[in-house]
Amino acid sequence: MQSQKSGPVLVAGAVLAPIGLVLSIILFGGGSEAAADVCSPGGASVSVDQGQLPKVAVAGYQGEQLKNAALVIDAGKALGLSARGQTIGVMTAMGESGLRVLDYGDGPGPDSRGLFQQRDNGAWGTYQDRMNPFVSATNFFTALEKVPGWEQLEPTMAAHRVQRNADPFHYQSYWAAAVDVVAALGDVKTTDLGGESSCGIPGQSGKDDDLPWRTSKIYEPSPLGMYNRECVDFALWRVNQQLGSTTAPYKVLNGTFRPDGAVLGSALTWKDGWDAKGWPTGTTPRVGAVVWYSPGTGGADGTYGHVAVVKAVNGDGSFLEEGYNGNPAPNDHTYYTRTVRNGTPSAFLYLPGSNQAEEP
Template identity: 50%
Template sequence: MPILIIGMMLGFVVVGGDDSCATAAVPGAPGVSVDPNSVPQTEIAGYGHEQLVNAANVIQAGKDLGLNVRDQTIGVMTAMGESSLRNIDYGDWETGGVTNPDGSRTTSIGLFQQQDGWGTREERLNPYISSTKFFQAMIQKVPDRESLEPTIVAHRTQINADPYHYERFWDGAVQIVEGLTGVKTGLNPGDSSPSGGTCDPTVPGGVNAQGWAAPSAGPVTSPFGIRTHPIYGTQRLHAGTDLGPGCDSPIWAAQDGTVTFRGFDGGGNGVIAIDHGGGVTTRYLHMYDSGMLVNVGDKVKAGQQIARVGSSGESTGCHLHFEVQVNGENVDPEPFMAAVGITLGQ
């Protein structure tokens, strides 16, 4: 009740929520820990004790480098895809006669099937050291990994022939990390979006006295108007305002309304459109399919979480592209929202 009173005094209503996600690790937060020597005789996601001990070494190596839980899970996923979490002392040459591009025999060994360039044979066969080397390479090669799918992060680190080879191991990796650490990571199995998903319930937004809400938090990263397109390099109208709250951050309905579109446009952009009546429509872009939380026909309320920030389609990183249309024409969202008491970018 005191929170509600304060909110009303400030001109907005704080919508109540559930704190059942409070104990989950937020993607991007400090990593989780596990002692490899404490792994019980058990099975998780079809992997036995020896494999889980190796996974624990991967997790702990990531923790010791200061990486977050998503990075750690990507490490486990990669080792699953390379060796089924077995510290094997042979690789592609021995099993399939695979050679390097220059025709030389591959020398892949260990959890990550690392060749000679990764270190000595002893280092590559040490689960903790080989994991550390993998993460160090990931940090160097993929600085933008928070805006990429986990399988693409692994691919850019390992240079695997198939960028999507690791995708099918994501579910099991999440289960193993959560099972070994006892921490609900917030990384949903079955969700390969860059941030790996988020825990439920959804996060409500604030609604002002005029019945409007900010569509997301974060700074304005690109305003409405003519600009050079970051991908195509041509001058064209940027028909909305970009907000940068970070991958997987909540996206809120700006006003009460009805969802009229939920899907992908011709550019591969995830799109949700909401009709608010009176000729006003708002559009929200760049979510992944797993990050779109409403469907066509749904009645939504201002401040209701409708999606999670992603980077699908014509996007160079996680952000929300927010549009306002009046009678079918795009208008600048910043002055429109200011007129209803909402300042974008706060």
């Protein structure tokens, strides 16, 4: 929110449960490659103990889905791929089939089958190959390794070079969930040498509470023109990060959304500002998208509304939200995360330059 009169935003109706990424679920995994880094190129391969798979859901995936994820990881291990490569495989299977072996295709590909929705065009083996999680994953990884510089590509772009999805950013929203699943199944770390997460939002993104002025005095203007540590301040910081603008002069400021330079004020006017710029919006959560709540929606402030950012998309359709000013006082102007059911927010505001508003 952006007002000195506003109270703490409580999206109580949208909250399922707070999530600490991997911190507890990792205890149920069984692996031996604790030094692997699933987010950085070159990290050691991840091993999975098939007899020690998690008994609880991981990022919304469970049961047969986790068994299939383990088979994808094992296929990458057999080829000597890095942990990052294995995670790209899991991410792709999430985006194509929800980690299920599907015996049907879709409109663009009615002959698509299996975890990776591979076509019956001779490139992916027999029907039996495409329906076999290990074999189909092996064929995906074999194609991935032929993509020049694939480990340095953004994960969604690496997957797109193999799958040729209509939207090259289709897989981006599954990356954080894939990181969680690989980390939990392989019992590996997702931190860099400094002990911080190295798995932020794909595409020049942040790492949890990285707001540069997170200790600044509230109700005073931030470098972005919002009030320090309000929900709108953090959301606009994330937007700038993903546009590659992490130091002054920032690309997107409070007055960017209006030709007269007037400020947005509270979260109330964010969608209007987005529409005025011609930037895409929709109802599908995407990693990095701004979550917009109109006043009173999902427990948001009845006057000012609320904005946050999609940190991860879960397998059950819910998403992990991050932001500021979403906790009750005295922690109202601090960082928070929580899981939200899709359909609760009023809209998702996508980054400028997105090639389409909704996922295919």
